[in-house]
Amino acid sequence: MKFKLDVSDMADGFFEDAHLLGIVAPIRDYQFCWQLNQRFRFRFRINNDIEIQLTKKNRNYYFPVYEYHEPGQFLSHYLYKNQHDGEYLLPEFRHLDFLWMIKGDEVSSSAIGDIQQSIRAIGGVQLVVELTNEKIKNKEHLIF
Structure with missing residues:
Protein backbone atom coordinates (compact mmCIF):
# COMPACT_ATOMS: atom_id res chain seq x y z
CA MET A 1 0.00 0.00 0.00
CA LYS A 2 1.34 3.43 -0.95
CA PHE A 3 0.37 6.72 0.63
CA LYS A 4 0.57 10.02 -1.18
CA LEU A 5 1.06 13.22 0.77
CA ASP A 6 -1.48 15.89 -0.22
CA VAL A 7 0.38 19.19 -0.04
CA SER A 8 -2.31 21.35 -1.64
CA ASP A 9 -3.56 22.79 1.70
CA MET A 10 0.02 23.34 2.81
CA ALA A 11 0.78 25.14 -0.47
CA ASP A 12 -2.26 27.38 -0.09
CA GLY A 13 -1.19 28.33 3.45
CA PHE A 14 2.39 28.93 2.38
CA PHE A 15 1.34 31.32 -0.39
CA GLU A 16 -1.50 33.19 1.33
CA ASP A 17 0.78 36.08 2.40
CA ALA A 18 3.14 35.92 -0.58
CA HIS A 19 3.73 37.74 -3.86
CA LEU A 20 5.68 36.01 -6.61
CA LEU A 21 7.54 37.77 -9.39
CA GLY A 22 8.88 35.99 -12.45
CA ILE A 23 12.07 37.41 -13.94
CA VAL A 24 13.78 36.85 -17.28
CA ALA A 25 17.44 37.72 -16.81
CA PRO A 26 19.89 35.36 -18.53
CA ILE A 27 22.75 36.11 -16.10
CA ARG A 28 24.40 34.08 -13.34
CA ASP A 29 22.44 33.87 -10.10
CA TYR A 30 25.25 35.27 -7.92
CA GLN A 31 25.69 38.22 -10.31
CA PHE A 32 21.97 38.92 -10.28
CA CYS A 33 21.90 38.79 -6.45
CA TRP A 34 24.83 41.20 -6.28
CA GLN A 35 22.96 43.62 -8.54
CA LEU A 36 19.78 43.29 -6.47
CA ASN A 37 21.74 43.89 -3.28
CA GLN A 38 23.26 47.06 -4.77
CA ARG A 39 19.96 48.42 -6.08
CA PHE A 40 17.76 47.61 -3.06
CA ARG A 41 20.38 47.79 -0.31
CA PHE A 42 19.46 44.19 0.51
CA ARG A 43 21.75 41.41 1.65
CA PHE A 44 20.50 38.41 -0.31
CA ARG A 45 22.53 35.37 0.74
CA ILE A 46 22.32 31.80 -0.46
CA ASN A 47 20.71 29.50 2.12
CA ASN A 48 21.71 25.91 1.46
CA ASP A 49 19.31 24.72 4.20
CA ILE A 50 16.29 25.66 2.08
CA GLU A 51 17.70 24.66 -1.31
CA ASN A 82 14.22 28.38 -11.95
CA GLN A 83 16.53 26.20 -14.04
CA HIS A 84 19.16 23.59 -13.25
CA ASP A 85 20.84 21.36 -15.79
CA GLY A 86 17.89 21.35 -18.20
CA GLU A 87 15.16 20.92 -15.58
CA TYR A 88 12.84 23.61 -14.23
CA LEU A 89 11.57 24.32 -10.76
CA LEU A 90 8.33 25.58 -12.35
CA PRO A 91 8.13 23.82 -15.74
CA GLU A 92 5.05 25.87 -16.66
CA PHE A 93 7.32 28.95 -16.66
CA ARG A 94 10.32 27.67 -18.63
CA HIS A 95 11.03 31.13 -19.99
CA LEU A 96 11.69 32.54 -16.49
CA ASP A 97 15.21 32.53 -15.09
CA PHE A 98 14.35 33.60 -11.53
CA LEU A 99 11.39 33.64 -9.17
CA TRP A 100 11.27 36.28 -6.43
CA MET A 101 8.90 35.61 -3.54
CA ILE A 102 8.00 38.36 -1.09
CA LYS A 103 6.41 36.83 1.98
CA GLY A 104 5.24 38.02 5.39
CA ASP A 105 3.84 41.47 6.11
CA GLU A 106 1.22 42.92 3.77
CA VAL A 107 2.84 44.59 0.77
CA SER A 108 0.82 47.11 -1.26
CA SER A 109 0.38 46.65 -4.99
CA SER A 110 2.13 50.00 -5.52
CA ALA A 111 5.17 48.73 -3.56
CA ILE A 112 5.19 45.57 -5.72
CA GLY A 113 5.05 47.82 -8.80
CA ASP A 114 8.00 49.87 -7.51
CA ILE A 115 10.02 46.68 -6.94
CA GLN A 116 9.20 45.50 -10.48
CA GLN A 117 10.33 48.85 -11.95
CA SER A 118 13.60 48.73 -10.00
CA ILE A 119 14.31 45.17 -11.14
CA ARG A 120 13.61 46.16 -14.77
CA ALA A 121 16.30 48.86 -14.49
CA ILE A 122 19.01 46.24 -13.84
CA GLY A 123 21.21 45.45 -16.82
CA GLY A 124 20.37 42.08 -18.37
CA VAL A 125 16.79 41.99 -17.09
CA GLN A 126 14.38 41.48 -19.98
CA LEU A 127 11.06 40.91 -18.20
CA VAL A 128 9.50 41.17 -14.73
CA VAL A 129 5.94 39.95 -14.21
CA GLU A 130 3.83 39.20 -11.16
CA LEU A 131 2.58 35.61 -11.13
CA THR A 132 -0.86 34.89 -9.73
CA ASN A 133 -1.47 31.77 -7.66
CA GLU A 134 -3.93 30.41 -10.21
CA LYS A 135 -1.24 30.32 -12.92
CA ILE A 136 1.24 28.33 -10.84
CA LYS A 137 0.67 24.61 -11.36
CA ASN A 138 3.64 23.33 -9.33
CA LYS A 139 3.40 25.54 -6.23
CA GLU A 140 4.64 22.73 -4.01
CA HIS A 141 8.07 22.97 -5.70
CA LEU A 142 8.58 26.38 -4.06
CA ILE A 143 7.90 25.22 -0.50
CA PHE A 144 10.99 24.75 1.62
Missing part, protein backbone atom coordinates in the same frame (compact mmCIF):
# COMPACT_ATOMS: atom_id res chain seq x y z
CA ILE A 52 15.01 22.89 -3.33
CA GLN A 53 15.75 19.34 -4.47
CA LEU A 54 13.61 17.68 -7.11
CA THR A 55 14.02 14.14 -8.36
CA LYS A 56 13.10 13.58 -12.00
CA LYS A 57 14.05 10.71 -14.27
CA ASN A 58 16.00 9.03 -11.44
CA ARG A 59 18.18 12.12 -11.06
CA ASN A 60 18.42 14.83 -8.42
CA TYR A 61 18.24 18.48 -9.39
CA TYR A 62 19.16 21.27 -6.97
CA PHE A 63 17.72 24.78 -7.16
CA PRO A 64 19.47 27.38 -5.00
CA VAL A 65 17.41 29.77 -2.88
CA TYR A 66 18.75 33.15 -1.77
CA GLU A 67 17.05 34.91 1.12
CA TYR A 68 16.91 38.29 2.81
CA HIS A 69 14.89 39.27 5.89
CA GLU A 70 14.07 42.95 6.25
CA PRO A 71 15.29 44.15 9.66
CA GLY A 72 12.55 45.15 12.09
CA GLN A 73 9.80 43.75 9.86
CA PHE A 74 8.09 40.44 9.34
CA LEU A 75 8.96 40.52 5.64
CA SER A 76 11.24 38.10 3.82
CA HIS A 77 12.46 37.93 0.25
CA TYR A 78 13.41 34.67 -1.48
CA LEU A 79 15.06 34.40 -4.87
CA TYR A 80 14.85 31.01 -6.60
CA LYS A 81 16.82 29.95 -9.66
Whole structure:
Protein backbone atom coordinates (compact mmCIF):
# COMPACT_ATOMS: atom_id res chain seq x y z
CA MET A 1 0.00 0.00 0.00
CA LYS A 2 1.34 3.43 -0.95
CA PHE A 3 0.37 6.72 0.63
CA LYS A 4 0.57 10.02 -1.18
CA LEU A 5 1.06 13.22 0.77
CA ASP A 6 -1.48 15.89 -0.22
CA VAL A 7 0.38 19.19 -0.04
CA SER A 8 -2.31 21.35 -1.64
CA ASP A 9 -3.56 22.79 1.70
CA MET A 10 0.02 23.34 2.81
CA ALA A 11 0.78 25.14 -0.47
CA ASP A 12 -2.26 27.38 -0.09
CA GLY A 13 -1.19 28.33 3.45
CA PHE A 14 2.39 28.93 2.38
CA PHE A 15 1.34 31.32 -0.39
CA GLU A 16 -1.50 33.19 1.33
CA ASP A 17 0.78 36.08 2.40
CA ALA A 18 3.14 35.92 -0.58
CA HIS A 19 3.73 37.74 -3.86
CA LEU A 20 5.68 36.01 -6.61
CA LEU A 21 7.54 37.77 -9.39
CA GLY A 22 8.88 35.99 -12.45
CA ILE A 23 12.07 37.41 -13.94
CA VAL A 24 13.78 36.85 -17.28
CA ALA A 25 17.44 37.72 -16.81
CA PRO A 26 19.89 35.36 -18.53
CA ILE A 27 22.75 36.11 -16.10
CA ARG A 28 24.40 34.08 -13.34
CA ASP A 29 22.44 33.87 -10.10
CA TYR A 30 25.25 35.27 -7.92
CA GLN A 31 25.69 38.22 -10.31
CA PHE A 32 21.97 38.92 -10.28
CA CYS A 33 21.90 38.79 -6.45
CA TRP A 34 24.83 41.20 -6.28
CA GLN A 35 22.96 43.62 -8.54
CA LEU A 36 19.78 43.29 -6.47
CA ASN A 37 21.74 43.89 -3.28
CA GLN A 38 23.26 47.06 -4.77
CA ARG A 39 19.96 48.42 -6.08
CA PHE A 40 17.76 47.61 -3.06
CA ARG A 41 20.38 47.79 -0.31
CA PHE A 42 19.46 44.19 0.51
CA ARG A 43 21.75 41.41 1.65
CA PHE A 44 20.50 38.41 -0.31
CA ARG A 45 22.53 35.37 0.74
CA ILE A 46 22.32 31.80 -0.46
CA ASN A 47 20.71 29.50 2.12
CA ASN A 48 21.71 25.91 1.46
CA ASP A 49 19.31 24.72 4.20
CA ILE A 50 16.29 25.66 2.08
CA GLU A 51 17.70 24.66 -1.31
CA ILE A 52 15.01 22.89 -3.33
CA GLN A 53 15.75 19.34 -4.47
CA LEU A 54 13.61 17.68 -7.11
CA THR A 55 14.02 14.14 -8.36
CA LYS A 56 13.10 13.58 -12.00
CA LYS A 57 14.05 10.71 -14.27
CA ASN A 58 16.00 9.03 -11.44
CA ARG A 59 18.18 12.12 -11.06
CA ASN A 60 18.42 14.83 -8.42
CA TYR A 61 18.24 18.48 -9.39
CA TYR A 62 19.16 21.27 -6.97
CA PHE A 63 17.72 24.78 -7.16
CA PRO A 64 19.47 27.38 -5.00
CA VAL A 65 17.41 29.77 -2.88
CA TYR A 66 18.75 33.15 -1.77
CA GLU A 67 17.05 34.91 1.12
CA TYR A 68 16.91 38.29 2.81
CA HIS A 69 14.89 39.27 5.89
CA GLU A 70 14.07 42.95 6.25
CA PRO A 71 15.29 44.15 9.66
CA GLY A 72 12.55 45.15 12.09
CA GLN A 73 9.80 43.75 9.86
CA PHE A 74 8.09 40.44 9.34
CA LEU A 75 8.96 40.52 5.64
CA SER A 76 11.24 38.10 3.82
CA HIS A 77 12.46 37.93 0.25
CA TYR A 78 13.41 34.67 -1.48
CA LEU A 79 15.06 34.40 -4.87
CA TYR A 80 14.85 31.01 -6.60
CA LYS A 81 16.82 29.95 -9.66
CA ASN A 82 14.22 28.38 -11.95
CA GLN A 83 16.53 26.20 -14.04
CA HIS A 84 19.16 23.59 -13.25
CA ASP A 85 20.84 21.36 -15.79
CA GLY A 86 17.89 21.35 -18.20
CA GLU A 87 15.16 20.92 -15.58
CA TYR A 88 12.84 23.61 -14.23
CA LEU A 89 11.57 24.32 -10.76
CA LEU A 90 8.33 25.58 -12.35
CA PRO A 91 8.13 23.82 -15.74
CA GLU A 92 5.05 25.87 -16.66
CA PHE A 93 7.32 28.95 -16.66
CA ARG A 94 10.32 27.67 -18.63
CA HIS A 95 11.03 31.13 -19.99
CA LEU A 96 11.69 32.54 -16.49
CA ASP A 97 15.21 32.53 -15.09
CA PHE A 98 14.35 33.60 -11.53
CA LEU A 99 11.39 33.64 -9.17
CA TRP A 100 11.27 36.28 -6.43
CA MET A 101 8.90 35.61 -3.54
CA ILE A 102 8.00 38.36 -1.09
CA LYS A 103 6.41 36.83 1.98
CA GLY A 104 5.24 38.02 5.39
CA ASP A 105 3.84 41.47 6.11
CA GLU A 106 1.22 42.92 3.77
CA VAL A 107 2.84 44.59 0.77
CA SER A 108 0.82 47.11 -1.26
CA SER A 109 0.38 46.65 -4.99
CA SER A 110 2.13 50.00 -5.52
CA ALA A 111 5.17 48.73 -3.56
CA ILE A 112 5.19 45.57 -5.72
CA GLY A 113 5.05 47.82 -8.80
CA ASP A 114 8.00 49.87 -7.51
CA ILE A 115 10.02 46.68 -6.94
CA GLN A 116 9.20 45.50 -10.48
CA GLN A 117 10.33 48.85 -11.95
CA SER A 118 13.60 48.73 -10.00
CA ILE A 119 14.31 45.17 -11.14
CA ARG A 120 13.61 46.16 -14.77
CA ALA A 121 16.30 48.86 -14.49
CA ILE A 122 19.01 46.24 -13.84
CA GLY A 123 21.21 45.45 -16.82
CA GLY A 124 20.37 42.08 -18.37
CA VAL A 125 16.79 41.99 -17.09
CA GLN A 126 14.38 41.48 -19.98
CA LEU A 127 11.06 40.91 -18.20
CA VAL A 128 9.50 41.17 -14.73
CA VAL A 129 5.94 39.95 -14.21
CA GLU A 130 3.83 39.20 -11.16
CA LEU A 131 2.58 35.61 -11.13
CA THR A 132 -0.86 34.89 -9.73
CA ASN A 133 -1.47 31.77 -7.66
CA GLU A 134 -3.93 30.41 -10.21
CA LYS A 135 -1.24 30.32 -12.92
CA ILE A 136 1.24 28.33 -10.84
CA LYS A 137 0.67 24.61 -11.36
CA ASN A 138 3.64 23.33 -9.33
CA LYS A 139 3.40 25.54 -6.23
CA GLU A 140 4.64 22.73 -4.01
CA HIS A 141 8.07 22.97 -5.70
CA LEU A 142 8.58 26.38 -4.06
CA ILE A 143 7.90 25.22 -0.50
CA PHE A 144 10.99 24.75 1.62
